[in-house]
Amino acid sequence: MNGPGTAAPPRATRGLPVEVTSFVGRRHEIAEVKRLLAGAHLVTLTGVGGVGKSRLARRVAAEVQRAFPDGVSLVELADLESSELLVQATSEALRIHDHSRRTPLEVLVGHLRDRRMLIVLDNCEHLLRGCAALAQALMRSAPDLRILATSRQPLGVAGEQMFMVPTLSLPDRAARPSAPSDAVMLFAERAAAVVPDFQLTEADREVVERICRRLDGIALAIELAAVRLRILSTRQLLDRLDDRFKFLVTGSANELPRHQTLRALIDWSYALCTDQERLLWARASVFSGGLDLAAAEEVCVGEGILREEIVEVVAGLVDKSIFVSEDRLDVKRYRLLETVRQYGRERLIASGEEAALRRRHRDYYQKLAAQAQAKLVGPDQVALAARLHVEHANLRVALEFCFTEPGEARAGVRLGTDLLYHWITGLYLGEGRRWLDHALAVHSEEDEDRARALWADGWLAVIQNDIDAAAAMLDESRAIGERLGLESVLAYVALYSGMIAMCRQDTDSAIALYEEAVARHRATGDQVGLLLTLIRLSLAHSYRGDAARAVSTAQECLAVSDLFGERWARAYATMALGVEAWRQGDIRHARELEQESLRFHRTLDDPLGSGVSMEVLCWIAAAEEDHERAARLVGALETVWNAVGAPLSGFGHLGRYRDACRSRIRGVLGDRAFEAAVDQGAALSYEEALSYALEERPHTDVSPAGGRSPSVLTPREMEVARLVAQGMRNKDIAAKLVIAHRTAEGHVERIMTKLGFASRAQIAAWVTAQSHPDQRD
Structure with a gap:
């Protein structure tokens, strides 16, 4: 059983983020980079920090998307x-989801080997x-x-x-251009963004x-300076820049002038902050990938900033464009x-607070x-x-602290184990x-922390x-659990040992272990463990042919799930009931159950x-003798x-049914027709494959030429597109469709990519x- 919240992959890429501010100029640069990409496998954009390498790379990537049928990432x-x-x-x-034992590089190379993408x-x-090296x-x-890299210096790779x-x-000093x-x-x-009535008049153009x-x-x-127009006129801004940059002559002679320029401007931004804003700027530098208000209130308060003052200090840093505000998961980040x-990290180190702030950061994410x-x-x-998922970068930083700071390894063991269901969401396994x-x-001490980490690692x-590595870890965990009398540890060891027994086709031993775990x-009183075990026990009874126990066990899982408002385990229990209904020949009911389960897995983004x-x-x-559809589903799978990275990962005992089904379909259709139908199914994107399995009608739209053609969007994506057209943000779309916020984000990204x-x-x-084809250009 996979974990909640797995991010369902689009066909090949995650795509590009939406630009939240306008892109200005760079026509020549865009054209030149596109020319280089046409002839080189690796193009690296270099330049001083802040020059705009990242924005240029993203704009080029957006403009060349159609040249890469497998996408841009x-x-x-x-x-x-x-x-x-x-x-x-x-x-x-x-x-890329992968549950196999291949190295991450082998997985990545295998995924990209035949792809035309950027x-x-x-x-x-x-x-x-x-x-x-990558x-x-x-x-x-x-x-x-093709690879487009941004770096302050070249990668140094042959062919780069x-x-x-x-x-x-x-502006040309000698002759005034016709356009700015x-x-x-x-x-x-950027000035108009902070001062809505700002206009570039002839009077202040020279300034x-x-x-x-x-x-x-x-x-x-330039962007940092433009923010100052909230409180300064353009003339005042120029005067203060002149005053500030006079001090550059005392800076390091080894720094390039442009590095000095940017450094001086950030120094100036720092100088314009209040003491509290400077403190928060420095302390927030321990975060990776951003932070929200709750995290700031827990980690960044202390001497100089009270909890109740954080909101106003954050607002000040947003106003000064030190913090970039984003909407994620219905909160501001x-x-x-x-x-x-x-720059903030340098200030934090100089203050002597870095070690304490890193520990508070770790404590916060350990608690989360x-x-x-x-x-x-x-x-x-x-x-x-x-x-x-949103906090993954911060979780990594917290773990790195645990395993690099002396005396913190035990905390790292606990954190890594508590994140078990985060790891099994596919992306992070x-x-x-x-x-x-x-x-x-x-952490070699044979205590409860090690025992928990052993059974968690065993499940992965x-x-x-x-299987052999899993069995060894579970044996050690069991030994510690028995010696220390850890009932919870022994329960999970029994559960995962039952899974190993099923992998080895020892159904009787598996059922005995599952019953022990129950x-x-x-x-x-561990409801998570109980639900996990009931699902596996139902499948084991079904595999052995005990229909009554298979059904009653799955129904108990449904009842417990409903009692707690739980839906993840419920979807898997519904799948188990569908397997048994299919085995008994109740095909219509089996289809209803499996499609119900699939709908939730799509909502939850769980590819396994x-x-x-x-x-x-x-x-x-195949049981309904719709062999062509069955063959297309083989391809879609x-x-x-x-x-996912591995067929039926964690449910390998079902491979007997899978193999028999494929053999039957091939035998009826013949090799040529079977392979043709499989190819048709394999041509579907991930979302299209789910829609086909759910028997959703494909949407048609008006092609640019005015005719009717099959839409590149799935029905769900078309629904999301209409909500975007209504002006809804991702969080509003998620609420309306009752889906996760990041699911809505993924739909919007895929729509733009397609x-x-x-x-x-x-x-x-x-x-x-x-909606109005007559109004199209």
């Missing part, structure tokens, strides 16, 4: 502090060697892959084409031009641009993980899983296994089909649960199982054109 590396997780981070960005590696400079490995194995991103074009330069245009647009020259045309410097975060574990059964499970393996290596090993979980239900739907189609759009406004215009 952005891998953001600024928050990654170690090259060890570089491959894992890239796989996550591509939404990967953007953003902010490589602090992981230069790791990025170079780029070399991918280019050797994937001939149709470099493009030095210039600063924004500045890129630097002036950027300043004017703005002087400001942009003073800032060397550095995009980030605050992100620091990497240059700004590193423990709360998520404790509340796993109940109506909040989807929201909790989504919260952990391999990473979770590595964290737990490391935890067990550094079972899902990866690493009794122990009842005794400890979706795959198992689709397998049963394939068997059902290739897409799903490729997303349609080749870069903004929500384009989606709205497209939907309007569909």
Whole structure:
């Protein structure tokens, strides 16, 4: 059984984020980078920090999407502090799920080998060697892959084409151009964003031009300066820039002038902050991937900032553009641009508070993980899983602290174990296994913490089909549990040992172990363990042919789930009932059950649960003698199982039914017709495969040429597109459709990828054109 909240992958990529501010100028640069990409496998954009490398890379990627039929994916590396997780981070960005024992690099290379796609590696400079090694490995194995990297220096890879991103074009001193330069245009647009009535008049144009020259045309410097127009006129801003930059002559002679310019401007931003804002800026630098208000109130309060003062201090940093505000999971999150975060980190280190803040950061996320574990059964499970997903970068930082700071390893063992259901959401299973393996290596004391980590790591090993390793870990966990009298540990050891027995086709032993686990979980009141075990026990009874016990056990799981408002285990229990209904020949009821289960798995973004239900739907189609549909489902399942990484991962005993079904379909259709139908199913995207299994009618839309053609969007994506056209934000869409916030985000990203759009406004215009074809250009 997979965990709640697994992110269902699009066909190949996660796509590009929506640009929240306008993109200014860079026509020549865009054209040149596109030309380089056409002839080179690796193009690296280099330049000073803040010059606009990331924005240029994203704009180029957006414009060339249609040249890459397998998609474009952005891998953001600024928050990654170690090259060890570089491959894992890239796989996550591509939404690659894998439960096998292959190394992360083998999985990534295998996924990309035959793909024609573009990967953007953003902010490589602090992981230069790791990025170079990754780029070399991918280019050797994937001939149709293109990589667009951004870095303050080249990766140093053979065949790399470099493009030095210039600063924004500045006004010509000799002759006034007919149109403003890129630097002036950027300043004017950002100024209008903070002062709505700002207009670039002829009277202050010369002042703005002087400001942009003073800032060397550095995009980030211009944006930071424009924010000051809330409290200064353009003339006052110029005067203060002149005063500030006079001190550059006392700076390091080794720094390039443009580095000095940006540094001086951030120094100025720092100087304009209140004492409390400076404190919060520095303290917030311990976060990776952003923070919300609750995290700031827990981690950043202390000497100089009271809890009740945090809101106003945060507001001040947002106003000064130190914090970038974003909507995630119905709350505001605050992100620091990497240059700004590193500046804050320097200030934090200088203050002597870094060690204390890192420990408070770890404590906060350890508490969050423990709360998520404790509340796993109940109506909040989807929201909790989504919260952990958003906080994944911070969870990594917390674990790294535990295993690098002397005396903190035990805390790392507990944190890694409490995150078990986060690890099994598909994207993180391999990473979770590595964290737990490391935890067990550094914490050898035979106590309850080690026993829990052993059975948790054992479950991950079972899902990866690493049965011998799983059995060894469970044996050690059982020995510790028996010696210390740990009833909960023994319950989970019995559960996962039962799974191993099923993998070995020893059904009688599995049932005995599951029954032991049920009794122990009842005794400890562990509802999570009880639900997990009831699902497995029902499938085991069904596999042995005991229909009555299979049904009654699954129905008990449904009853317990309903009692607590739980839906994740309920979906798996429904799947188990569907398997038994199919075995008994009640085909109509089996289809209803499996489609009900599949609908929830799609809502929850759980590809493993979706795959198992689709397998049963394939068997059902064959039982109804709809062999062509069954063969298409075989092909569609290739897409799903490729997303998961292993067919029937964790449910391997069902392979007997799968193999018999495929043999029967091939025998009826013949080899040629069978392979043709399988190819048709395999051509479907992940979302299209789910829609086909659910027998949803495909949507048709008006093609650009005016005719009718099959839509590239699934029915669900079309529904989301209409809500976007109504002006709804992702959180509003999630609430209306009763789906997770990140599910809504994923739908919007996939819509833009499929349609080749870069903004929500384009989606709205497209939907309007569909409704009023006579108004289309």
